[in-house]
Amino acid sequence: MGGLRYFLIHPHVPPIHPLSRYFPSPLSCLGRFLDSLRLSRVSFPPMAAFQSDVPSVSVHPHGSRRYGAVSGGSLGNWHLPLWLVPNRSSSTSFVCSVLCLLYAFSCGPAYGLSRSRFHARLFWACSWAASFPPPPQVPKSPLMLIPVGVNQFGRKEQSKGTALNHSVPPLLDALLFISSKMAALIWRCSFTRAKARWLHQRCLSLYNSSHGFDETKIKEKLAQLSGGSIDLRKGENGIAELCINNPSRMNAFTGTMMIQLEERISELESWQDGKGLIVYGAGNNFCTGSDLNAVKAISSPKEGIMMCMLMQNTLTRMQRLPLISVALIQGKAMGGGSELCTACDFRLMTPGSEIRFVHKQMGLVPGWGGAARLIHLIGSRHTLKLLSGTLRVDPDYALRIGLADDILNYGDDRSLEETQKWMQTYTKGSPLINRAVKKVILSGREKNLEDALRTEKEIFGTVWGGPDNVQALSKGTKHK
Numbered sequence: 001m002g003g004l005r006y007f008l009i010h011p012h013v014p015p016i017h018p019l020s021r022y023f024p025s026p027l028s029c030l031g032r033f034l035d036s037l038r039l040s041r042v043s044f045p046p047m048a049a050f051q052s053d054v055p056s057v058s059v060h061p062h063g064s065r066r067y068g069a070v071s072g073g074s075l076g077n078w079h080l081p082l083w084l085v086p087n088r089s090s091s092t093s094f095v096c097s098v099l100c101l102l103y104a105f106s107c108g109p110a111y112g113l114s115r116s117r118f119h120a121r122l123f124w125a126c127s128w129a130a131s132f133p134p135p136p137q138v139p140k141s142p143l144m145l146i147p148v149g150v151n152q153f154g155r156k157e158q159s160k161g162t163a164l165n166h167s168v169p170p171l172l173d174a175l176l177f178i179s180s181k182m183a184a185l186i187w188r189c190s191f192t193r194a195k196a197r198w199l200h201q202r203c204l205s206l207y208n209s210s211h212g213f214d215e216t217k218i219k220e221k222l223a224q225l226s227g228g229s230i231d232l233r234k235g236e237n238g239i240a241e242l243c244i245n246n247p248s249r250m251n252a253f254t255g256t257m258m259i260q261l262e263e264r265i266s267e268l269e270s271w272q273d274g275k276g277l278i279v280y281g282a283g284n285n286f287c288t289g290s291d292l293n294a295v296k297a298i299s300s301p302k303e304g305i306m307m308c309m310l311m312q313n314t315l316t317r318m319q320r321l322p323l324i325s326v327a328l329i330q331g332k333a334m335g336g337g338s339e340l341c342t343a344c345d346f347r348l349m350t351p352g353s354e355i356r357f358v359h360k361q362m363g364l365v366p367g368w369g370g371a372a373r374l375i376h377l378i379g380s381r382h383t384l385k386l387l388s389g390t391l392r393v394d395p396d397y398a399l400r401i402g403l404a405d406d407i408l409n410y411g412d413d414r415s416l417e418e419t420q421k422w423m424q425t426y427t428k429g430s431p432l433i434n435r436a437v438k439k440v441i442l443s444g445r446e447k448n449l450e451d452a453l454r455t456e457k458e459i460f461g462t463v464w465g466g467p468d469n470v471q472a473l474s475k476g477t478k479h480k
């Protein structure tokens, strides 16, 4: 056993990039896995900074007799300890080299270096280092990979180093290129997935553990307050129907219903064929807010805030679905129920129905995001009237102040069918184009002008030359 064949570049500096807070596990898992392969890991103490960007890599036996080592030089101002891979079979070594590169590539961006700068530096230093020979005890191997290392001893040890004249096997370059490409590809895929998860968590939701939101704990509590259900039916026409189903309590939200609502919204988030969503209540009432029994059971302010965070997260995610959403309001929409209807894009009211923000009479203010959303819908003056006066908002009044978008003809079971018809005008065309429309509205509503314009451009890019666009052009569509 003797001699270095591969080693891994492992940034030693503490994570500084914000993303590294959210992705500790893939990197550390890979690191731990590499450790488990019993590679020799050499960690140099952190250095202050390298003065020069010029790499000076020297090759010399270092540390142990069993492992050759290469150290010294500068990779920007990075301090990079090494993992040394002793001689193993070619296949193990190859897998190790891919893992090492994967790790190195993953660490770069996570440690705050842009991808292109990191790659450029890595390759530059690698090719520089590769032009040096392996330590004398290392047998020549076509699979021998990148001896690169940077540490504060680099310069000191250069003089001690054994620089040998040795040309790199030409195959090395090719293998280095292929394995680095493979590693980059794997890294890019995993990073994209992780990024998507991260965006989903951080952007669609409002609260996470960094805000003191303990989702598991509040869900455990809510799970004890059972009754009712939230039912989802995804139609083949791309319109989903979400039913608040607890008619014996006028569709008031129990704890389990709050949990189920979040689960249904997750389902809708991954429904790629969806265009629209109708939210309605079972048995000719919309929803009368929190189940008063649940309100009593979670009466401590801390738990109340947690419940409020959960519901705000869920309703914000509902509002941010790429689906055109409509609240069908029959009977009563009261308290949290009135807040729920403000999280939809449109509100349709049946004759005799009412929306009422009764919170003040309950010694509360809206907590599911209803006040903030209502101000966006009808302005702060009308919102103040509705909240402070706990006014009954009938369909005419709602239409007048812009809270409702239409009054339906039927107040019974036919109202759902009528809502489906009403939706047709707004959900014509493919899911792709409908979702794109909703996305531009969302970005325009939630982002500042510059960011919204950029997002609009990106969404435009997803439909320009797309199937709907091509079809419209080939039909010679005229807008008479």
Ligand SMILES: CCCC(=O)SCCNC(=O)CCNC(=O)[C@H](O)C(C)(C)COP(=O)(O)OP(=O)(O)OC[C@H]1O[C@@H](n2cnc3c(N)ncnc32)[C@H](O)[C@@H]1OP(=O)(O)O
Pocket (backbone or CB within 6 Å): 248, 249, 250, 252, 288, 289, 290, 291, 292, 293, 295, 332, 334, 335, 336, 337, 358, 359, 362, 364, 365, 366, 367, 368
């Ligand atoms: C941040 C969220 C804050 C909140 O949402 S706080 C909750 C706000 N909601 C309320 O306060 C509604 C209280 N309920 C009422 O005022 C009345 O029940 C309501 C809706 C005007 C209907 O009155 P009526 O037509 O006379 O019918 P009723 O009172 O006999 O009710 C029928 C059954 O439904 C029940 N119910 C209605 N709303 C409920 C609720 N939110 N929680 C728990 N149970 C509720 C009510 O208790 C009654 O059940 P039961 O027949 O007595 O077993």
